[in-house]
Amino acid sequence: MKKIAGIFLFVIFIVLASACSDDTSSSDKDSNKEWKPEKPIEIVAPAGAGGGWDTTARMAAKVFNEAGIIEEDIGVVNKAGGGGAVGWAYIAGQKESAYNLFVSSPPIILVPLNGQSEYGHEDFTPLANMIADYGAFAVREDAKWDNLNDLFEDMKKDPESITVVGTSSPGSMDHIQFVKIAKAAGVDVKKIKYVTDPDGVGLTQLLNGSVEVFSTGVSETVEQVKAGKIKVLGITAEERLEGETLSDFPTAKExxxxxxxxNWRGFFGPADMDSAAVKYYEEKFKELSDSKEFADVRKKYGWNEMYMNSSDYKQFLDEQKEDIKSLLDELGLGK
Structure with a gap:
């Protein structure tokens, strides 16, 4: 009888051990599961056609498909409004989806900090940063200033006598990039006269003399410089950019x-995106960043390579928020 009981207990032990083994292997399998898209992917550009977000999204989608990095169709849709807030609200409604991505840049930090959006970078899943773009400060070709120091000397004497125009609202990117450089040059940034051009006619205002300085992206100035209508006094990059015309633009640092x-620019997904999908997109964006095709895109638009994976990107964003918040507080624009 004891022998039968022993055999019975042994059988139970084997069954339990096997079950535990199955559970462990199942758990390991879940933690190492792979994900790949099985239907079309949507990338949202939270602005109108032709701007930096739109161009980045469309160029990424184009190279992804044409280079065979991602086989599923990728569509780009524009959801303009609120400096990005309309697009962010749309993505926030796609919680956990691995098929709804969006491109963003510093406004996803700036706009919530100045109270114009309820959503910030913490409300989404950072996937990968891709590029570094830079600001440019342009004046008319016949303007009396030939460099940033000449401009800032006049602004130190009478900041309100010079009007700066940008596409973004006060407290957002075109404003803040100018303020940051001007502050380092010793200008009283609280007295800078900045006006918003939401309809994209800032360049027209510059050319007709309504404003004196245009704060914009580097790529937005190239054609007008070639045409001899404007000159770029300085750009916000660490060093000069490569390329025809671009290499002529002096940096503020020099x-x-x-x-x-x-002006970093990268891609996000909704909150709570599956970790396997995050890993998939990290790898695909890295492959995109390393491709010759996307290197050609960067060269065409004057962008620098600035890839970061999901975790590095999140840390970077948190640090950026702290830096920008202090500047907005100084300007009295923090919420």
């Missing part, structure tokens, strides 16, 4: 103004 402003 003019003795020891600061920079990076």
């Amino acid at each position: 003019q003795g103004i020891d600061t920079t402003f990076v």
Whole structure:
């Protein structure tokens, strides 16, 4: 009888051990599961056609498909409004989806900090940063200033006599990139006269003399510089950019103004995206960043390579928020 009981207990032990083994292997399998898209992917550009977000999204989608990095169709849709807030609200409604991505840059930090959006970078899943773009400060070709120091000397004497125009609202990117450089040059940034051009006619205002300075992206100035209509006094990059015309633009740093402003640009998904999907997109965006095709895109638009994976990107965003918040507080624009 004891022998039968012993055999019975042994059988139970084997069954339990096997079950535990199955559970462990199942758990390991879940933790190492792979994900790949099985239907079309949507990338949202939270602005109108033709701007930096739109161009980045469309170029990424184009190379992904044409280079065979991602086989599923990728569509780009524009959801303009609120400096990005309309697009962010749309993505927030796609919680956990692995098929709804969006491109963003510093406004996803700036806009919530100045109270114009309820959603910030913490409400989404950072996937990968891809590029670094830079700001440019342009004046008319016949303007009396030939460099940033000449401009800032006049602004130190009478800041309100010079009007700066940008596409973004006060407290957002075109404003803040100018303020950061001007502050380092010794200008009283609280007295800078900045006006918003939401309809994209800032360049027209510059050319007709309504404003004196245009704060914009580097790529938005190239054609007008070639046409001899404007000149770029300085850009916010660490060093000069490569490329025809671009290489002629002096940096603020080489003019003795020891600061920079990076218009980083990357991709996000909704909150709570599956970790396997995050890993998939990290790898695909890295493959995109390393491709010759995307290197050609960067060269065409004057972008620098600035890839970060999901965890590095999140840490970077948190640090950026702290830096920008202090500047907005100084301007009295923090919420």
